[in-house]
Amino acid sequence: MADPRETGPALDPKWDAQGLITGVATDADSGALLMVAHLNAEALALTLSTGEAHFWSRSRQRIWKKGETSGHVLRVVEARIDCDQDALWLRVRPAGPACHTGAPSCFYRRIENGALVAG
């Protein structure tokens, strides 16, 4: 009954219909969730080989190194994968704000009573 994808030692990502897995980046020191994005096979290979987070931009339809223009790269301290290998967890050290808005994290608003509150 054991599913080798869940129990085995092989990295065997379960790409979705668009050829992507979900990537989650957290701050390796504070633990804060910084951003969520997507990776195709090339982005995953580049992330693992360079030690800097790369993603696939669905809006621009191209590989995107996080921080390629801002300089705010994410250095990968550890990469982990989930049970069914469709989600990647990158524990990173960010070189600057992770969000394009300038916020340290993309998750700068909490939901309270159905509305959004900063901080």
Next chain:
Amino acid sequence: MADPRETGPALDPKWDAQGLITGVATDADSGALLMVAHLNAEALALTLSTGEAHFWSRSRQRIWKKGETSGHVLRVVEARIDCDQDALWLRVRPAGPACHTGAPSCFYRRIENGALVAG
């Protein structure tokens, strides 16, 4: 230039072509990433109204309350949303192992030199 979805107070999720956003659950105490799943509008509404994490199962095509059979529910301490409102961060207190394999987190393997290592 300000995008109200990024700067405004309205919860206005950016559903993908399947009507889903990405959900990320972390342990509110340890900060560990527990699981990644997806939510449709009903799952989000149920999560916010009940304070327990609900998701949309893409494989079973139905609403799924995490822990509905195992009892390992995720009590939501805080819900946050990202800049473009296509990802939800749930800080939770888990009632048991978050992974269906029995592991505390679905991310029980790290990637080292292209292979998977437990722990």
